């Protein structure tokens with residue numbers, strides 16, 4: 550786990566995080582570059598979902614505090630405020646009604662099913678939205694470097710976040726250790 554002090558936007562880009570929201574939902578998220586994020590969901594309503602190359606708006610609000618926001622093919626909107634020096638963040642997820650009604654449709658490697666997401670968002674209800682505002686505590690931070698395709702490169706499995714935290718998942722160059 551990196552113990553670096555975050556000061557600039559560049560300190561944040563390329564960082565890989567694991568965190569648990571106060572509602573118990575565990576997420577893994579990677580600031581791939583200044584306009585792209587990858588993530589995996591390990592716990593909560595849509596555990597098992599994973600996404601690469603989601604376009605996002607990423608800015609530094611003030612020294613060491615970062616805001617990230619994006620809208621997804623499902624119609625879900627996300628806004629995250631990271632305070633990595635305090636190992637915490639605040640996230641708000643705005644789910645369309647249909648994701649709450651049919652979470653299983655979204656639990657997949659989304660990149661291979663974009664058409665299914667577009668179809669579902671037209672077919673099912675958008676409203677009322679489910680708003681989930683939560684603080685989270687960061688349980689892992691890694692310096693993966695920008696545009697590292699090995700950070701998020703397979704489906705989530707039971708124990709994956711423990712493997713990462715224990716140093717069993719990435720080698721010293723932040724490449725996935727093949728099992």
Ligand SMILES: C=Cc1ccc(O)cc1
Pocket residue numbers: 576578588625627629640642
């Ligand atoms: C819906 C995606 C999503 C990704 C990361 C996060 O912290 C919250 C939501």
